[in-house]
Amino acid sequence: LQDVLIRAVELTSPRLDEKNMEFKVDIARDVTVMGDANRLIQIFTNLITNSITYSPEDKTITLRIKQNEDYGIVEVEDQGMGIEKNEIARIFERFYRVDKARSRNSGGTGLGLAIVKHLVEAHHGKIQVDSEVGKGTCMKVMIPLKKK
Ligand code: ATP
Ligand code: MG
Numbered sequence: 001l002q003d004v005l006i007r008a009v010e011l012t013s014p015r016l017d018e019k020n021m022e023f024k025v026d027i028a029r030d031v032t033v034m035g036d037a038n039r040l041i042q043i044f045t046n047l048i049t050n051s052i053t054y055s056p057e058d059k060t061i062t063l064r065i066k067q068n069e070d071y072g073i074v075e076v077e078d079q080g081m082g083i084e085k086n087e088i089a090r091i092f093e094r095f096y097r098v099d100k101a102r103s104r105n106s107g108g109t110g111l112g113l114a115i116v117k118h119l120v121e122a123h124h125g126k127i128q129v130d131s132e133v134g135k136g137t138c139m140k141v142m143i144p145l146k147k148k
Helices: 002-018 037-053 099-103 112-122
Strands: 022-026 060-067 071-077 126-132 136-144
Touching (some): 002 022, 002 037, 002 060, 037 060, 037 112, 037 136, 112 126
Antiparallel strands (some): 060 071
């Protein structure tokens, strides 16, 4: 997962710089998962792009690699606007955008997370959202480990 995250960081850093934001990375531990590198890169590029889009300037995005018995885990955590509890279930629907996102006219289509969910499920993985309005959001992606 290290290579994948490094690539996702490279692809998103121009937008990060524009907003004077920074990455904090805790990816020293590497884990090998079962998956297609390009699709995994697409998952994390999407999540990081959301964290940039839905955060104010000067904030930090933290990336972590973890693992448990069955999964390699990546957390993408931001200090952005957060998502209301009652919206969390809907953000993975196609074309769904929280009102604030629509009204700020950030130009998205609402497909990003639907694609992420599809790609995670194609890998037999899981995605969890932990978010608090006004504080930030943590997206946790779990992809099955490659067995030795
Ligand atoms: P795009 O298709 O360009 O990705 P989008 O970003 O609006 O458009 P999604 O990525 O599917 O669409 O996200 C759906 C909605 O979930 C967003 O419009 C936004 O309201 C909310 N959202 C997603 N990620 C975050 C986040 N990190 N912080 C706050 N809100 C978020
Ligand atoms: Mg998006």
